[in-house]
Amino acid sequence: MRSALALLLAAPALVAQSPVPPGGWHHVRLPxxxxxxxxxxxxxxxxxxxxxxxxxxxxxxxxxxxxxxxxxxxxxxxxxxxxxxxxxxxxxxxxxxxxxxxxxxxxxxxxxxxxxxxxxxxxxxxxxxxxxxxxxxxxxxxxxxxxxxxxxxxxxxxxxxxxxxxxxxxxxxxxxxxxxxxxxxxxxxxxxxxxxxxxxxxxxxxSIKQPAEIEMIKKAVEVSIEGHLAAMKGSPRFTNEGQVAGAFEGTVRSLGARFLAYETIAGAGNDGCTLHYPFNDQPIAPGSLILMDAGAELGFYTSDITRTWPANGTFSPEQRKLYDLVLKAQDAGIAEMKPGNPHIASMYAAGRIISDGLVDLGILKGDKDEVFKKMEWKRFLPHGVSHWIGLDVHDAGSYGQGDAIYRRGGSRKLEPGMLLTMEPGIYIPKGAEGVDPKWQGIGIRIEDDILVTKDGPVNLSARLPRKAEDVERLVREGLKKR
Ligand SMILES: [Mn+2]
CATH class of the missing domain: 3.40.350.10 (Creatinase/prolidase N-terminal domain)
Known part of the structure; x- marks a missing residue:
């Protein structure tokens, strides 16, 4: 029989070791x-x-x-x-x-x-x-x-x-x-x-990041990941959204972030359906999801990461179905982030999966092609799913022209050195008309920071778990420490 220690050593690490030095990266600057x-x-x-x-x-x-x-x-x-x-x-x-x-x-x-x-x-x-x-x-x-x-x-x-x-x-x-x-x-x-x-x-x-800028953004992303890990692992002990935001912000500041890249969004349950939820001060109801969209700014460079997890470490069946759908959409969107593709390609790839999936779940009704083309799915995903990041969290740079369906732009061709988010979501607020109550009060977003390279997309925030099982395991690690 193998010893407990051998088993422990054999278990794959859930989160790769942090590259952030123990003292953090205080006052890092470009040369x-x-x-x-x-x-x-x-x-x-x-x-x-x-x-x-x-x-x-x-x-x-x-x-x-x-x-x-x-x-x-x-x-x-x-x-x-x-x-x-x-x-x-x-x-x-x-x-x-x-x-x-x-x-x-x-x-x-x-x-x-x-x-x-x-x-x-x-x-x-x-x-x-x-x-x-x-x-x-x-x-x-x-x-x-x-x-x-x-x-x-x-x-x-x-x-x-x-x-x-x-x-x-x-x-x-x-x-x-x-x-x-x-x-x-x-x-x-x-x-x-x-x-x-x-x-x-x-x-x-x-809009094209230089190697030194990419290295700085990687640092900002790593610091943000540490903040997200602290919030996720802490959440079984937390009773209020403020503690979730506090765990993130305390961690990133202690690791060298003088500023947040933007105001932290930490919403539990129905609050996760408010896209830029500004309050972070409500109790966390048992069984609810926590949506945290939070990023550190390090050396003037930003990061922008969202994770959604079950406060108690276990997704309900409905939460899990919607979560897996968002994750699948995100993967499809990331795969489109290669040189030569227009910026909008990721939104159409992710949107199609969300749209078809919502029809399969009975949340949207009708012919799948029609539902997608008429943008009916935008009712449950009302925001864009990708923006540039850099010195500003919504960084400078054109998105190009729009098309017949999406007028706000997206024809800009991706090039190596561009850095952008991929952040699909599904939001079904309480009282959503015509939607089975079992789906209501669920807001989910998953967001990572993607570097376009000549070999394709690189997810800079991949160290932070995304798969449902991994997210559950991570939160349950926090349960053990009660
Ligand atoms: Mn974002």
């Missing part, structure tokens, strides 16, 4: 060469537009939280991509004629730095690659008479063409527009400057 490379490509593009072209980028405005408090400051993704600068009240200028890179930053200020820590100042900006750097007055970007204001106004006035990465910082936008379009002039009449939307240019660049 200066990454930002310099991005600037070089942008410079080449603006140079090609003709003489007198400049690019203007602005940091994310500070977001007030309440009375005298601000939200944690997170840099604008485009600004970060081209500068690596993490500070607020910053402006970057690129001159297409000379190639000069200028940073306009906050002033060094011992009093302010006592509150929020050291600032770059002129020296720090130059250390980050700027040829020249100037400082604003405290809290101002472009409306005063500081050295940085003067440089900004001079540069804007001298330009013929301004490539502007507008991030909806309205006061700053006004300052650019005031120069680009003096009173009474427009892009096509009266003015002597052309304003170009830089966002579309950066979106194209950002």
């Amino acid at each position: 200066a060469s990454f930002f310099a490379g991005n600037r070089a490509r942008l410079l080449q593009a603006i140079k090609a537009m003709g003489p007198g072209t400049i690019a203007v980028l602005k940091s994310m405005p500070v977001q007030p939280a309440n009375g005298d408090g601000d939200r944690a400051y997170r840099q604008d993704s485009d600004f970060y991509y081209f500068t690596g600068v993490e500070e607020e009240n910053s402006v970057a200028l690129l001159d297409g004629d000379t190639g000069k890179y200028t940073l306009l930053v906050q002033p060094r200020d011992p009093r302010m730095e006592t509150w929020t820590g050291p600032r770059l100042g002129v020296e720090g900006a130059k250390a980050l690659g700027a040829d020249e750097a100037f400082t604003f007055n405290e809290g101002e970007t472009g409306k005063g008479d500081s050295p940085a204001d003067k440089e900004l106004q001079k540069t804007l006035r001298a330009a013929k063409r301004i490539v502007f990465m507008d991030n909806l910082d309205m006061p700053f936008r006004d300052r650019v527009l005031d120069v680009a379009y003096p009173k009474g002039t427009t892009n096509w009449g009266g003015g002597d400057k052309i304003l170009v939307d830089g966002r579309a240019m950066s979106a194209e660049m950002r």
